[in-house]
Amino acid sequence: MEVSALSKRFPGKRGTPEKAVLDNVSFRVDDGEFVTLIGPSGSGKTTLFHLIGGLELPTSGDILLHGRSTVGARGHIAYMPQQASLMPWLTVSANIELSLTIAGLGKREARGLARDWLARIGLDAAADQYPDVLSGGMQQRVSFLRALLSPQRLMCLDEPFSALDALTRQHMQAWLLSLWESNRRSVLFVTHSIEEALLLSDRILVMSAAPASIVREVAVPFPRPRSEALWSDAAFIRLKQELYDMLRPDAARG
Template sequence: MSGQAKLELIDVHKSYARGKKRHPVLASISLTVREGEFVTLLGPSGSGKSTLFRLIGGVERPDGGTVLIGGADTTGQRGHISYMPQQASLFPWQSVAGNIASALATAGIERRRAAALAAEWLERIGLGEVADEYPQVLSGGMQQRVSFLRALLMPRSVMCLDEPFAALDALTRAEMQAWLLRLWEEERRSVLFVTHSIEEALTLSDRIYVLSRAPATVLREIEVPFERPRRADVWKEPAFVALKEDILALLERGEGRG
């Protein structure tokens, strides 16, 4: 897949102090997400995937290396990405529509325009009837739909999705993956996605970066060969099964094949 890089990390590394010692989390990470591309970070727990998101979002600074968004150096700067966390993180005192509209207004969209966008898109994704409800009455899957829509509508060129379906049951998770793919196919935003699930990575992604255990390095960059629009039963393909087994073996070895 060709196209301009919307996000680029160049030799990013990070460590944290514990007592008198520093413990490296990221050894040297370089990666790109091109325009309209869905890229996944796949690795074991503790491999620094969420740390990478904090660095990309400017919440923390790397010890070394550079973060580029849209070709500009944004290292240590906030406000350049839209972000969807593991939990929906919706304000319980605001309605569903209010949660979306207030986030868009904070990001610089005029308030009436933000409210109109929230209403329009909630109808578009089949949640118009809950627009005036409060988040606590929604199911987990519905809350995650609202959270994703909020991230999608933010006026940012890169979306970072941090294991957004990890807390859902298997059936709801599969439904959310299919729903996310349909909506993403319409918009084709540049996405960096984090997951522990090999199946999820293969189902959703254009490319996958497989990370080692901490201090994390990129074990391999994988081009996912399945055509888009991605079929819901792509997991049945022999090539899917073979690639899944290959990635699992890679993670278990903790080293690339070269």
């Protein structure tokens, strides 16, 4: 995917001035690459996802997937929001099956694929249960699996672990890493956690405050596979501090 000179302004209400959210944002996500966006709260990261997913139209700029413009078009990405957003009236397996049948698979094939993958991630016993009996971490696993099994090559993950407690979040990070490394889908990930960004990413894009632009691009130098043991590495700590300094409110823009 390539985002080219993307800007977004929302009209003002009742005589108030318009609100500029994104300003000339450009970046790419290569095939099989894990790219993370970090930036201040309110810097337009979720708006950017809405533009990429076709839920909003940009004021200017373009979004290309496989070289073709997808501005305003839906169904080109797999999306995982901050909350699991599972349908409470469907079982765990049926939640996954529904997304697969919408993507064009037959019901029998969708059911078999859902059951097979639930077993792979250790949730086969929960297949016929309803989402409300699952823990937050288990619900997020199901939500991620639903995105992973969709046919789109690009997954957009919008702070998927932000609502989890610290220990569950660490477990989910390790789980996501292991599953992604065996599958290598292209991922665009949003987080407020610098440690999470460094643990998961190939590259980190630092966004400014709104109206947001990309002010830094950081290639993560640590070899894969990775684990939480990396957090005590001296180079990890130095890079974490550098990223923190970039995000400080008094850091220079641009």
